[in-house]
Amino acid sequence: AHVWQGVLREYADRLGVTESSTVVTLGEGGTPLLPAPALSRRTGADVWVKFEGMNPTGSFKDRGMTVALSRAVEHGAKAVICASTGNTSASAAAYAAHAGITAAVLVPEGKIAMGKLSQAVAHNGKLIQLRGNFDDCLEIARELAERYPVHLVNSVNPDRIEGQKTAAYEVVEQLGDAPDFHFIPVGNAGNYTAYTRGYREEAERGVSTRIPRMFGFQAAGSAPLVRGEVVKNPETIATAIRIGNPASWNLALEARDATNGWFGAVEDDRILAAQKILAGEVGIFVEPGSAASVAGLLDRAEAGVIPAGSRVVLTVTGHGLKDPQWGLRQTDGTTAEPIVVDAVTTEVASVLDLA
Numbered sequence: 001a002h003v004w005q006g007v008l009r010e011y012a013d014r015l016g017v018t019e020s021s022t023v024v025t026l027g028e029g030g031t032p033l034l035p036a037p038a039l040s041r042r043t044g045a046d047v048w049v050k051f052e053g054m055n056p057t058g059s060f061k062d063r064g065m066t067v068a069l070s071r072a073v074e075h076g077a078k079a080v081i082c083a084s085t086g087n088t089s090a091s092a093a094a095y096a097a098h099a100g101i102t103a104a105v106l107v108p109e110g111k112i113a114m115g116k117l118s119q120a121v122a123h124n125g126k127l128i129q130l131r132g133n134f135d136d137c138l139e140i141a142r143e144l145a146e147r148y149p150v151h152l153v154n155s156v157n158p159d160r161i162e163g164q165k166t167a168a169y170e171v172v173e174q175l176g177d178a179p180d181f182h183f184i185p186v187g188n189a190g191n192y193t194a195y196t197r198g199y200r201e202e203a204e205r206g207v208s209t210r211i212p213r214m215f216g217f218q219a220a221g222s223a224p225l226v227r228g229e230v231v232k233n234p235e236t237i238a239t240a241i242r243i244g245n246p247a248s249w250n251l252a253l254e255a256r257d258a259t260n261g262w263f264g265a266v267e268d269d270r271i272l273a274a275q276k277i278l279a280g281e282v283g284i285f286v287e288p289g290s291a292a293s294v295a296g297l298l299d300r301a302e303a304g305v306i307p308a309g310s311r312v313v314l315t316v317t318g319h320g321l322k323d324p325q326w327g328l329r330q331t332d333g334t335t336a337e338p339i340v341v342d343a344v345t346t347e348v349a350s351v352l353d354l355a
Ligand code: F0G
Pocket: 059, 061, 083, 084, 085, 086, 087, 088, 089, 155, 185, 186, 187, 188, 189, 190, 191, 192, 240, 241, 287, 289, 290, 317, 318
């Protein structure tokens, strides 16, 4: 059996890694691609889910962070910095801890999920909450990296995109070819850009016969790519993608045009409904931001733009345990109250309708 060694070692030739390269890894990548019959039934397509919540810190960010931290350490950095809606900060703090250096993370006050906040603190990140949104955090992180000896590890750092493109390599290997459509949640559009690059490389190498149409989805209250302008006060319960001024805007438009792709917006209630279907009927629990890809597929299938039998891959970017409160939310908006009974077998049997 092959023991997975993390993306830098697995794809050493593709990522320019040699014997003498520094490798900071927590074993990221190699995530499952799972069939989703409940979604295939609803859409008439052949739907697969790339479950990126299975990465070491619970999100796809780890694929890019292994590259960014390895290069930072190689260049002698003693500290890295990032702005984050939560997952990047969790990942940066974990990889920095593993490398024995410091991670400073800037997050919007009160607007990141508890699991992510907890991770950043647990991994000894220097966490600072800013009175502002993600876009403000990124501006300040960039300025700090310009003026002070601290290495920026947001996806404006090309090392991040390089690492993240490996997810597309894996999809091609897992399916035997690229899919017809790829759906993905979009915030800064770094991951959208990364998958497009990975798929292009596989087609150029002759490993795949096509490049999928890249369909990116933003939350309706923070959909600058759909509206074609910066959103000053982005709002959505999907805090991971609460971004009004995407850092990879131009790269994303280029990727969309090159793949005959599309950017769409989905309302928060549709994101939550999609999250529920994925958890309850496919067995994959993701955070709300990740469910934007699922909601996007349902939206486009309803619009009739997904031909029957199309092969579709959805990236779900972060684990549901990051932001677990949403799992308890019922369709009517109330919070599920687990049933309590006395510790008596017959009582349990009766509640379960077994007797
Ligand atoms: N899904 C999740 C769970 C995310 O955390 C993010 C981004 C995205 C999707 C969007 O990816 O920015 O490459 O388009 N999170 C960043 C962060 C902004 O700070 O954790 P993108």
